[in-house]
Structures are given as structure tokens and as C-alpha cells.
Amino acid sequence: DQQVKQNSPSLSVQEGRISILNCDYTNSMFDYFLWYKKYPAEGPTFLISISSIKDKNEDGRFTVFLNKSAKHLSLHIVPSQPGDSAVYFCAASAGGTSYGKLTFGQGTILTVHP
Amino acid sequence: DAGITQSPRHKVTETGTPVTLRCHQTENHRYMYWYRQDPGHGLRLIHYSYGVKDTDKGEVSDGYSVSRSKTEDFLLTLESATSSQTSVYFCAISGNGNQPQHFGDGTRLSIL
Numbered sequence: 108d109q110q111v112k113q114n115s116p117s118l119s120v121q122e123g124r125i126s127i128l129n130c131d132y133t134n135s136m137f138d139y140f141l142w143y144k145k146y147p148a149e150g151p152t153f154l155i156s157i158s159s160i161k162d163k164n165e166d167g168r169f170t171v172f173l174n175k176s177a178k179h180l181s182l183h184i185v186p187s188q189p190g191d192s193a194v195y196f197c198a199a200s201a202g203g204t205s206y207g208k209l210t211f212g213q214g215t216i217l218t219v220h221p
Numbered sequence: 222d223a224g225i226t227q228s229p230r231h232k233v234t235e236t237g238t239p240v241t242l243r244c245h246q247t248e249n250h251r252y253m254y255w256y257r258q259d260p261g262h263g264l265r266l267i268h269y270s271y272g273v274k275d276t277d278k279g280e281v282s283d284g285y286s287v288s289r290s291k292t293e294d295f296l297l298t299l300e301s302a303t304s305s306q307t308s309v310y311f312c313a314i315s316g317n318g319n320q321p322q323h324f325g326d327g328t329r330l331s332i333l
Contacts, residue, residue, distance in 0.1 A: 141321055150311050150324030196263055207252055207318025211263035
């Protein structure tokens with residue numbers, strides 16, 4: 108039972124354009140969402156997060172949008188750069204007995220072409 | 222970068238042997254986690270710790286045990302390794318359960 112899904116295994120964009128990565132979740136108890144970037148042979152690196160009390164959070168070129176009614180979040184990267192080429196994972200956690208436990212999506216491979 | 226060291230970085234072993242992976246942190250963070258990454262599954266939580274000697278199971282804990290006798294060290298043990306445990310293992314730390322987790326660079330484990 109995949110509670111967090113990234114339905115696009117890969118995405119290819121041109122340098123300077125917008126990259127939009129999508130993530131859907133099924134567990135209505137999730138209240139904290141994160142995006143991680145991962146390069147080969149390295150651990151995931153935290154990018155940006157959002158709590159369920161917000162619908163948008165920005166950090167430089169990265170913006171995360173949360174649509175709670177649709178159980179959907181997205182990561183926008185503007186402008187995209189070749190160094191953004193990596194695997195992107197969305198993750199979610201709930202409170203209560205699940206406090207601190209992250210559930211990850213399968214990942215989306217982003218390729219940014221010069 | 223968060224001070225997280227995983228050892229060994231690579232290991233090849235045989236089915237049925239015990240294996241212990243170590244995660245060492247220098248951040249004095251309370252929470253530590255072990256994940257495995259497999260194609261098509263993203264990262265899945267194996268076990269986590271919310272303090273010295275305080276641990277709990279994650280999504281895929283069968284066949285694994287953990288120990289945390291000091292704040293800085295979190296050990297993952299495969300009591301009798303199986304080929305299905307071939308994977309990349311990541312350790313993560315966080316100051317509390319609602320802060321972003323920061324990851325080590327992983328251990329690639331192959332069980333033949």
C-alpha cells in the first residue's frame with residue numbers, strides 16, 4: 108500500500124524553464140511534507156518542507172505547493188539548472204504514534220538539459 | 222553538512238552471516254533512523270530511535286534489529302542476512318520528530 112506516490116518516474120526539461128514535480132498521498136493524517144534531492148552515491152539532501160497549515164512555501168528557486176483537498180503536493184523549480192539534475196523524493200509524516208516517521212515516494216529522475 | 226558517518230560504505234557478504242552497520246553522528250541529535258532504498262520503493266523506514274535505548278519499528282523491520290547505547294551511535298544488525306536484504310542503507314538524524322531529517326551517504330550491502 109503505497110501511501111505516497113510519485114507517478115512520473117522521470118522528467119526532462121530545458122535549462123531556464125520550470126520543472127514541476129508532483130506527489131500524491133492517500134493518508135489524511137499526514138501533516139508535514141518534505142522534498143529531498145539525491146545525487147548518485149550520496150544520501151538524500153533536504154530541499155524544502157511545508158506543514159499542512161500552509162498551502163505554499165518558497166525558498167529561492169524552489170516552491171512547494173500543497174493542495175490538501177486533492178491530497179497533492181508539487182515542487183516547482185524556477186529557473187531549472189543542469190545542476191538540478193538528480194532524483195527527487197517527496198516524503199510525508201503524521202503526528203501521534205507516527206511522529207518522526209517519514210513515508211517516501213518512489214522518486215522522480217529530473218534531467219535538465221543545457 | 223550534518224555530521225553523519227556510515228560504516229562500512231560497501232560490504233559484500235554471504236547468506237546466513239550476521240552483519241552490523243554503524244551510524245555515527247556528531248550533532249547530538251535525539252532522533253536517528255535507518256532506511257533502505259530499493260528500486261521502485263523509494264526509501265523505507267526500518268527502525269528508528271528517539272533516545273538512548275529507545276527504539277521502535279518502522280515499515281520494514283522484519284529481519285533487522287537495532288541498538289543505541291550512546292547518543293552518537295545507532296547500530297543496525299542483520300542477524301542472518303538474506304539475499305532480499307541486498308540494498309542501500311541510509312542513516313538519518315533529526316533534532317526532533319518534526320524537523321527535516323539529514324542523511325548519511327549510505328552503505329551498499331550485497332548479500333550473495
